[in-house]
Amino acid sequence: MAIKKRPVSPRQKMINLMYVVLMAMLALNVSNEVLNGFSIVEESLKRTTENAAKENLAIYEDFDQQMKANPQKVKEWYEKAQLVKLSSDSLYNLAADLKLAIAQEADGADGNPAKIVNKEDLEAANQVMLAPGRGRGDELKKAIERYREGILKMVDDKDQQRRIASDLTTEVPSTGLGKNWQEYMFESMPAAAAVTLLSKLQSDVRNAEKEVLHKLVQNIDVKDIRVNALNAFVIPNSQTIVRGDRFSARIVMAAVDTTQVPEIFIGNQKVDLKDGLYETVCGRTGDFTLSGYIQTTNGNGDAIRRDFSQKYTVVDPSATVSADLMNMLYAGYSNPISISVPGVPLNKISATMTNGTLTPTGPGKYIARPSKIGENATITVISTNTGHPQQMGQFSFRVRRLPDPTPYIDMKDEKGNPLRFRGGGLAKGSLLGVEGIGAAIDDGILDIGFRVLSFETVFSGNMGESVLMAGDGDRFSARQKDTFRKLARNRRFYITNVVAIGPDGLQRTLKTPIEIIVK
Template identity: 25%
Template sequence: MASLKETPRQKMIGMMYLVLTALLALQVSDALLQKFTLLNNSLEIANQSASSKNKSMVTGIEDRIKDLPNPAAYSDILKKANEVRKLSDELVNHIDGLKSKVIETGGGIDPETGTIKNPKEEEKVFELMVGANSKGEAYRLVPMFDQYVTKLQSIADPGTKFPSLALAAKDDPVASRDAAQSNKDFAELNFEHTPVPAALATLSQKQAEIRRYETEVLSQLASKVGAKEIKFDKVFAQVSANANTVVAGMEYQAEVFIAATSSGFTPRMSFNGASIPVVDGRGQIKFKTSGGGYDANGLSKKTYTATVAYMSPAGPKTESIQKEYFVLKPTYNIETATLPALYLGCANRLSVVSPGLGALWNPQFSAEGGEVIPGQNRGKVTVVPSSATITLNVNNGGTLLGKETFKVRRVPRPDVRIFGNGGELNEKKGTSASGLRTLDARAIADESFKATNPEDANYRVAQVYVALVRGQRKIDEIANLPGSGSIAKLASQAQPGDRYYIEVKEVQRKNFKGTIETIPVSMVKNIPLSD
């Protein structure tokens, strides 16, 4: 039986899957939702890279066949390669459609923040993917996965065995060890009690497996025509620099590499005639830059020569590349945790530095579209935007060095939650009619906003309306409860079967200046009461 050879990228994706499966077996906390989003983003980037590589592999097979003495004899290999691509693309595209539906269960994408409106949504994900009587989308995936694996194995080399893409918990290496998970089927294991970002990451991981299987079969087909990699007659040398413009006195770094290389040889590379180390087929260039000879724009044009010697299909070959770069007179850099966008009406702390000017650096700032507050140290400034964009003017010694324009974001609205009896009140579970004596309404700041602008992320619930309702009849009410307080007068009348109608009327935010503003908010909860 042939085993799948995994590249480092594929091993990384496999490790991501193990982590994902382990996390899904836990009661996922709010703090992990962002991690799931980052995991899904990483998987999607890796999947795009794998798709591009596989497409290039098919092109390499086609080009190689054209150069063979009898191309017609290998037409079936190209046909199979195209079939593998088609099967994989169709299944990946179908999963993309499911991911769009999953995003919709979370309310879609917020146009202001670019994030999912309700990433915590689990019930709608369950309804979509698992559903009643095992009729959810995840169950429809199982035969599609099985059919895909079967077709790929019929094209692959004899003995190739691809693991199932729809493992039940008892067959999963992680979930099978958990007594609470081991009896679940594929759909329940992956999409029960699963928030939106986790469901997206699960589907992206399945797409990664599909691309991995596709790569394996295409590699087998490519090896049959001697085109396991893109053919070497199109090899070219290239220099990749971190930057073409650097400040005098700073290090210049670049890589010299060939676009397609082989593990069978290591190219020899040099910089201005001197050998340089080659790591994974890429030459490492590093040297100190020198200034002088600046033009009217403060630029000094420089060049160097890189040489690459490698084995081409026609034999040994050497190519030389002359690379041009520019040395720039010392200027400034802006450092801030909130770039590239700032928050409206908030204290956005910036640090503007100029290593090249050193002791001569003593900047002054002004702004268009907001105000600036100078800091105590040189280069420190607080920018407070009042419009959709703000332009920061940077001056030093009476000379305007530049203008920096920033986009401005609106402050994200807080998440309002209601607490009582030592925990958050739940509309499904309800609470005790006799035990709930106080309410605590909390406005919780967006995590990323709080991290970058803590002085502006101070929220409080200012007014809450609470009513005791029996059936359709209101028994009593508290019209102006502050963010937290006693509801004893309602609790004394409450009976099992009643409910508390809770409406948040007003939320306030205190900014870095101590100014308080009212935040538009609309939230209603109905908390059922029991014994």
Template identity: 25%
Template sequence: MASGKLSPRQKMINLMYLVFIAMLAMNMSKEVLSAFGFMNEKLVENNSTATEKNKQTLSNLATKAQEQPEKYANLYSTASNVDQLSKDFTAYLEAKKEFFLTEQEDPKDYEAMDQSNLVDEHFFANDKLTQEGQEFVDKISNYKTEIVNLIKELLGEDHPLIAVINKRFDTSDQKKGVGTQPWLNNRYEGFPLISTITNLTSMQMDIKTTQSEIYGTLLGGQLESDVSMSNYKTILIPEKSAFFQGENFKGKVVLGRYDSSLKPSEVVVNGQNITKIEDGGAILDFPAGSVGEREVKGKFVFMENGEPVEIEINSSYAVIPKPNSAVISADKMNVVYRGVPNPMTISIPGIPDNLVTATGTGLNRASGSGKYVMTPSSGREVTIRVSGKLPNGQTVSSSQNFRIKDIPSPVGTIRKQEGYVKMPKTSLENATVGAALPDFDFDLTLNTTGFTIKVPGQSAVVVSGSRMNSQAKKAIAKAKRGEVVIIFDIKSSLVGNSSYKIKNASAVSIEIQ
């Protein structure tokens, strides 16, 4: 490489030489370019299928808009706008693909599409974006903005689809090394032509997916679509290096140097026959399992000279929870209540649940990873201590104190109304007296076991249960219009835990009308 002051273009050329040399050092074969091409073909097929499906959904929505205009007219209008925006943007991307492939004699000769200069010169000039490059970025941003505005207008500012679409069409600067890099440079500058074509097709797939999700939401059901891509490498290639508990493991198993013509007659992984074979690799998709080291064992079977040849699969992957100190939380609030089971989640990120021990007075394990139930008894405070063993044998421990509070006093109710109530005395005679816990974090049910009623000029009457007895009804019958009847000393019990003593509910005042 030449030294001294270099032009930006010469710097770019030098960088391309370095990339080319690095590719040679990694024995990067032409088959990788073909893999991009095959992936592009698959995406094109998927786009065609998705287009037809979206057309059918839009047609169904149009029919509903004609049958029930009050309910579906606005939804169909929004869906039509989404359809038109998506068609325009898809056509723009298709035109870009056609432009980049104009000089290709054979559009399926993917191994010949290893150059990046056509795309680089179209999008970049002197360390800046060309007019076409800026237009490309603007088209993506404008599509995202207009689609999001339509969703906000019909479904609200906080609809979950908004975050999904913003991320899907994000063109903000990308992290690279210790700094950042403009999105267009990060995704398109210096890459082979076939990778750019595949990226554009993938973006068209994103448009179809966005349409499908919006249509599904407008019709009352969220349509989930998951499109993933696997790197074609050797042995076990997970889609990412670690998986969180509850995720599905996704990856590919191939043998030696990747060869798309190599077709196994049988693949067995963890005792299951794998029937989905693509480009010489067995596609895996199964639950990642619990936290810890998980094994992947099995075999490839090939026919050679009429005889089966078995090649062993023996690898592993890690399943980790989510960051490296104990996490202790009461699922309802930061205190625990006496008399009720308080659900809690206790874990130490990075340590499997079976290696975590939690202790505390009244604390017991529940079903589910990291799930516990705290049932405090006496005292005003309880301490929970947690310890766990890291893979290297080191012990991690932590503790936290929780305040113990009693269930608050309920409020008395008459016909489910509290405080000061107006009603005829005939209604009062047949009313039900209750006790409630408004704004309490637990869904508890209280049974009224008794109360006292005082009618002006009459002796107080003690009643068992929640309904007026004959003595109470006689007293109420003597009440005059405008007088205020007081129901107090309302006693109740907790359904499911009758041994816990609930405080008396507040009184209710009833003005006779």
């Protein structure tokens, strides 16, 4: 909704006009000392900028020389330096164009930013930077922000980033009275002051450029060996070697330039190693030492030598394969197996098995499932510790059928602990509380459950005859439970003809009955 303006009296119009005239007079009354001070600051900024530009030029020239000498090493950082130069020059030149435009706006076509005559001109900066439709203040602000974002990506030091961002900020302080950046910087600004602000921006650009260039230089070895400590190292693939296998080791100098090829001497004899890789066939067992020295030169041509020494051990092929629960393997059953090789990490060991499958379940842990009874299963252990497969041994196990389980009544003792009752005296109350029977191999080493398919109970009749009653699968039938209730104390009966099937899928009739005496 439009705001309705109040009518202004002729007297109020006159007061307003006088106020405007007074403000203009105050603005024009800038002391010559202050305006001349901007010239002094301008000269100081010019010297600072020129010094930074000279330092930057020296670094660019150093980059050019290094690029010609070693493009493989320098190319990445050289290209980044060229990008920094391009973006820095672009913003620097934009500021120079704006300085010239302000000087010409103040002094005419012959205006010179270095020698502004009408220093106090308050309209020159307004026209160049803020004039509607043609003011270039927003163009400058966006150029500063693009440059700042690009240049900050070149450095990772937080303090350095904060310093560069502060010098190239386009934020308006809280005292900006709601103005945008270009208004805050250039509105009603004397021509001399506006030019000085742009000179400061040019100085900030060259300093930011310098900081980034120094950072890029640190990423290459401009002086060939820019370290304060050098050490030779032997890096073996393994310090424990199997007889007949190869001992492999990389011989390097710490912080060495990978694009330079140092000289390597073993036992005072120079050797030619591809990528510093040393190999020798180990034909004897025992402890050995690889020693010698590595030699390179610095930028001045001085020789730098570092000695190296590395011990290693050669052992006979060996491995350990143990069945976790037994001394043989059972057909059709998941036999837990542990496999290890002295001096070899578990993740560098693999194994295969004949007569069945061998499945890894974790580091050094396997499940062996032999298939044929009576035929040995052979496990072959392989080590890849030195980069290629090496057989560490073969181990044969006899394969047999799982033994028959023992039938039992599953119940609980007085404390509520699970109990497998396999025969003997049993209280009538406990007998009436059980539901059925089970079967398992439970010999203190193995504990393998079987599923009961059927069973029978044998009772003695009144005439001494045997009465057979079939169970209901693995559970007591209603007829069997009714007979339990009628049994007198000290009467005996048997659980027999138990048919069970194991994890190997084989069905068997158990020969061992359960004798129960009612108490």
